[in-house]
Amino acid sequence: METPLTFKQLRQQQLHIWINQNTDFDCQSLEIVAGDAGFRRYFRFVHHEQSIIAVDAPPKSENTSQYIAVAQSYREKGINVPEIYAYDLAQGFYLQQDFGHRLFSDILTVDSSDLLYPKALANIPIIQSCLSTEKGPLPVFNDAFIDRELSLFTDWLLGQYLQLRLTVAEQNMLIKVFTEVKNTCLIQPKAGIHRDYHSRNLMLLENDEIGVIDFQDAVVGPITYDAVSLLRDSYQDWPKVKVLQWLQNWHAEYYVQYPWAEFKMWFDCVGMQRHIKIAGIFARLCIRDNKPSFLADIPHTLDYLIDEASQYPEYSEFAIFVRERVLPDVLLKLNAKNKATSS
Incomplete structure (x- = not known):
């Protein structure tokens, strides 16, 4: 049979x-x-x-x-x-x-990064000009959209994966932080965004130009979003000083009309929103979709989140919560999983 x-x-x-x-x-x-x-x-x-x-x-x-x-x-x-x-x-x-075999993520080295990142960043203003298709306007990264994404963190990472029991104070803190992050996303100038503009969705073509893939989730949203996806990529880790320099150069070339301090704050808050979402998605990919390999990327994503939140007094309590409550539990579960796999 x-x-x-x-x-x-x-x-x-x-x-x-x-x-x-x-x-x-x-x-x-x-x-x-x-x-x-x-x-x-x-x-x-x-x-x-x-x-x-x-x-x-x-x-x-x-x-x-x-x-x-x-x-x-x-x-x-x-x-x-x-x-x-x-x-x-x-x-x-x-x-x-077929764009070939040269993934942006595979070609990146210490020597090539100062050439490749500015080249990839230069694509973003062009992407930002795409606000619609022949089907009509792109979906908008609005209030309800952001709420759905932020809920992935509490529902899938804290609830389903870690099974954390939150105190009332912690629940109220998360509500307040999520509201502030959402509002900062909403006040930013709007532009077309790829929404997953990171090293695994870019290719290096034969002429060393950037090829772009995996763009079906494009929306209209915060102007700093794709730069966050690229420069604070969950699959890459570059020195903070280098990332800041790439961002400052990009700001100076394309967005000088926005004060640097404000632009940097927009970038960090979008980073928080994106990393809150991604940490939840990685947990969901394991639990719902049977893709446990993404669990290994959660600690790096949480490190970004801690760093972003620690820079602003209004998010300091959240930074402590992630650093002392969430990240240790994630690492414990990953270590237990790795031991079980190796035994």
């Missing part, structure tokens, strides 16, 4: 059939390239000596039409995004240009 195909195996089989029967491409076999934090999976195949990326984006969880629309908008503005060759929205399949 044959073993039934898993959902992923069935989707790969259907993708293979779709390519050969419904597109102008011939596919002998699909080689898995990668998945991501969502449910998309990427495959590579060769058609007449041309490498093509085939994407499985299950329509129940992934918005392929939005990806295609944002890609068109970005391309029209001059951002290097993959060309879309064919797609089937109903099935959640599409074929796109």
Whole structure:
């Protein structure tokens, strides 16, 4: 009796059939390239000596039409995004240009960082000019949107993963901090934002230009958001002095109309909002989506959060809470997990 195909195996089989029967491409076999934090999976195949990326984006969880629309908008503005060759929205399949193997995160070194980061930062003002697609205006990073993201921290990291019992004082403190962070995000000038503009979503192309991927969640939001994603990337760790210099140079070149101290405060508060969200997402990826590898990135994300909050008196109590209550519990759980895995 044959073993039934898993959902992923069935989707790969259907993708293979779709390519050969419904597109102008011939596919002998699909080689898995990668998945991501969502449910998309990427495959590579060769058609007449041309490498093509085939994407499985299950329509129940992934918005392929939005990806295609944002890609068109970005391309029209001059951002290097993959060309879309064919797609089937109903099935959640599409074929796109292969940007190669040179991930920004893999190419970064101490020697290359001073060239690559300013180059990646220079893309952001162009992305910020993309406020709509042919489908209409991009979604807005508004009050309700921010509340949903901040709740990931309490629901998934503190509640589901750590199972922390918060005191009334701690609950009230979190409510106050989240409200202040949200308001600082909302008062910033608005711009188009990629929303995940970090080292694993950028490619270095043959001409050493920056290629941009994974932009389907683009919205209109705080002007400093994509710079935070890039410079305080959960998957990278650079000296604070170097990060501050990159940010100051970017501010001086593109945003000098905003006082530096105010711009830096905007950057830090958006950093808090993003790292609060990401810490919760990493916990959810483990618990809900069975992707435990992301747990290892939580401590670094919390370190960013502690550093950002410690710079401002109104967030000092929150910084202490994360440093003394949350981070130690995360490290304990990770150490226990690592011991169990190695034994």
